[in-house]
Amino acid sequence: MPYRLLRFGLSKKYPEPRMFREPARLKDSYEVVIIGGGGHGLGAAYYLARDYGITDIAVIEKGYIGGGNTGRNTAIVRSNYLTVEGVKFYDESVRLFEGLSQDLDLNLFYSQRGHFTLAHADSTLRTMRWRAEVNKHLGVNSYVISPEEIHKICPYIDLNCGGRAGIVGALYHPPGSVVRHDAVAWGYAKGADKRGVEIHQKTTVTGIEVEDERVIGVQTDKGFINTKKVLCAVAGYTPRITKMVGLRTPLVIQPLQACVTEPLKPWLDHIVVSANLHLYVSQSSRGELVMGAALDPYELHSERSTLDFVEGLADHLLDLFPFLSDVKVNRQWAGMSDMTPDYSPIMGTTPIEGFYLDAGWGTWGFKATPVCGTTMAFTVAKNKNHELIEAFNLDRFKNFTLVGEKGAASVGH
Ligand code: PYC
Secondary structure, three states, rough: OOOHHHHHHHHOOOOOOOOEEEOOOOEEEEEEEEEEEHHHHHHHHHHHHHHOOOOOOOEEEOOOOOOOHOOOOOEEEEOOOHHHHHHHHHHHHHHHHHHHHHOOOOOOOEEOOOOEEEOOHHHHHHHHHHHHHHHHOOOOOOEEEEEEHHHHHHHOOOOOOHHOOOOOEEEEOOEEEEHHHHHHHHHHHHHHHHHHHHHHHOEEEEEEEEEEEEEEEEEOOEEEEEOOOOEEHHHHHHHHHHHHHHOOOOOOEEEEEEEEOOOOOOOOOOOEEEEOOOOOEEOOOOEEEEEEEEOOOOOOOOOOHHHHHHHHHHHHHHHHOOOHHOOOOEEEEEEEEEEEOOOEEEEOOOOOEEEEEOOOOOOOHHHHHHHHHHHHHHHHHOOOOHHHHHHHOOOOOHHHHOOOOHOOOOOOO
């Protein structure tokens, strides 16, 4: 080890600063309480502090920051959605992601790869053409390509799929990217903390006090907090929190599993997704293949992964990349997806004054992290839905104004 590095490591003069403070205790009141220390909650805290000067905020996290779905997804960023509302929303997220390392002064390893959604049937190709037209209309770079073009860009894919269901085309989205997901949570935590936001880990919300349909406080296992504004950003735990304020949502919680292989030499530049094969795969900067499949087809509150999942996924991976048969899976896990009936999120104000929802993230929440931060910060600060999230309000289920986004889900669920 170089002498200079050793001297730095042992010197009391250069202590490595912590990413964020660990406040000794909760105060008995805050202007805003954010439940959930994932990317969404921390992002909202960061933008509330940075853009609206609201710093009297407690972020309450029952585990550790980024330990929920923020650290459990496959880190894909894209904006090739199907609806106008979805495309505009996720396109703003991509824009924010592109400048986020600089903004947060932390290298998030944002890496633009190009994103294929493979089609194995004409009916799938039809939906892709539809998506491509909506995307192009809104200025998003996304277009349908032929099997020959797929082969030119990514020659490793077996277009025949082991003879099972040959590839007939793909939706190609050059801006599709991957980013170090837990660093996103750390970066927002660091930026929020620097501006005075308190982050309370290992603190559990046990109740929310509501009087005359208005929030008046939050009960935690570390004491009661007086507050008039609560943002709930807890993904798969949302029904437990909404029950505390007597709010009904159509959310259903289903596990979504993922895994990584041992590190390999870099060979896969792109993100490859196949809805028919229920598979998405990319290679991380460490060389691991990061992979996932469809939702588990049952309702379950669990973060455990199964053998059945890895067997199914490996089978389909080998259809596309038969030369990977010797590769070992190193780790596997699950996240809890809060699924909505129309595959769009639930965001914004609610019938309970001062209670704001950032939920319904299903299998598409990580890529929305920065835009959730900016739009929820606006909504909480102004008590008014940001225009980019108006269509995603909970009231759409009452008004029958659903935003059908199933056709743009990464894999068939
Ligand atoms: O929507 O891109 C996506 C996605 C990838 C993994 C799960 N969902």
